[in-house]
Amino acid sequence: MxxxxxxxxxxxxxxxxxxxxxxxxxxxxxxxxxxxxxxxxxxxxxxxxxxxxxxxxxxxTELLAVRSIEVSGTDRIEQATVLDLAAIPRLRPMVRADTDGIEQRIAKVPQVERVVVSRTWPSTITIEITERHPVAYFVAHDGIRLVDRAGVPFHEVGKRPKKLPRLKVETVAASDQATGAAMRVLTAIPDKLRKRVTEVSADTGNSVELRLTKGKVVRWGNAAQIERKAQVLGALLSRPGEYYDVSSPELPTVR
CATH class of the missing domain: 1.20.5 (Single alpha-helices involved in coiled-coils or other helix-helix interfaces)
Structure with missing residues (x-):
């Protein structure tokens, strides 16, 4: 085995x-x-x-931090005012710069129409400002204010500007129909005619009136057919008269 x-x-x-x-x-x-x-x-x-x-x-870290701030578009607004409102600490990291917050703070300045804040890498914050420009003035109960093309009163002055027409409406505001119609007419008429306007008024959006030099009054009506009305008025002003009605440009009148 x-x-x-x-x-x-x-x-x-x-x-x-x-x-x-x-x-x-x-x-x-x-x-x-x-x-x-x-x-x-x-x-x-x-x-x-x-x-x-x-x-x-x-x-x-400070490798990509804010080292410079560039402000453009300012004329009436001091750059120091813009920088103070921007309140951007030097050497703050670029990505932590609150561009929306900066825009909101600067936009509170009455003279600012538009502001855009952007990052320019590697180390610059750019602030681009569009200022409001006066096209008329408004006499309020507490002072005289400049008004921009949108009908926004934005700056108080001590006396009536000689080179700007007066705006006469019940309430000056961009949302007000009478204000909007008056400003659309004033900003759209030819420069030659606008220089003769001493006052633009409106009770409603359909009742714009222009007062010209030498006491002439123009009943404009609404803000439609502005170019056509301006052409008709240009021809009518060669005729003697004090009151010109172009609210219906096909049937103008002079008296």
Missing amino acids: APTRQRSGSRATRSVRGRRPAAARKRTGNAPARRKALRRRWVAVLSVLTVLGLGYTVGF
Whole structure:
């Protein structure tokens, strides 16, 4: 029986030895996949760290900070006033400059019609201002105010401007129909005619009147057909008279 046991043990030994190379081959075959997965993990970690580093650099360091502020478009408004309202700390990170907040603060200045604040990389904040320009004046109970083309009263003056016409309406406001019609007519008529206007008035949006030099009065009506009415009025003014009605330009009258 001893020889039989020896043969069985020999077969078992050969069987065990035969399995070891297969396991080793499996481990060897998985090694490239493990290395590839490990590389992917490191790439992901490095990417996250890079993004965090860039975010910290841009948002919390002076590398991309505000070093200069450029203001353009100011004529009547002092640049110092604009800078004070902007209130941008030097060396504040550019991305943390509140451009919307800056615009809102500067827009509160009555003389400002429009303001745009932008970033000019790497280190400049640009403030572009459009000022209101007076085209008439309004006499209020508490003073004299300049009025822009939109009908917005924006600046108080001590005396009546000699080169601007007076605006006479019940309530001066951009949303007021009478104000809007009067200002549309005044700003759309030819320069030659506008220079002769001493007063523009309206009770409603359909009742605009112009007072010209030498005491002439023009009943204009509404703000429609401005170009046509101006042409008709230009021809009528060559005739003697004190009252000119072009509210219906096809049927003008003079008296």
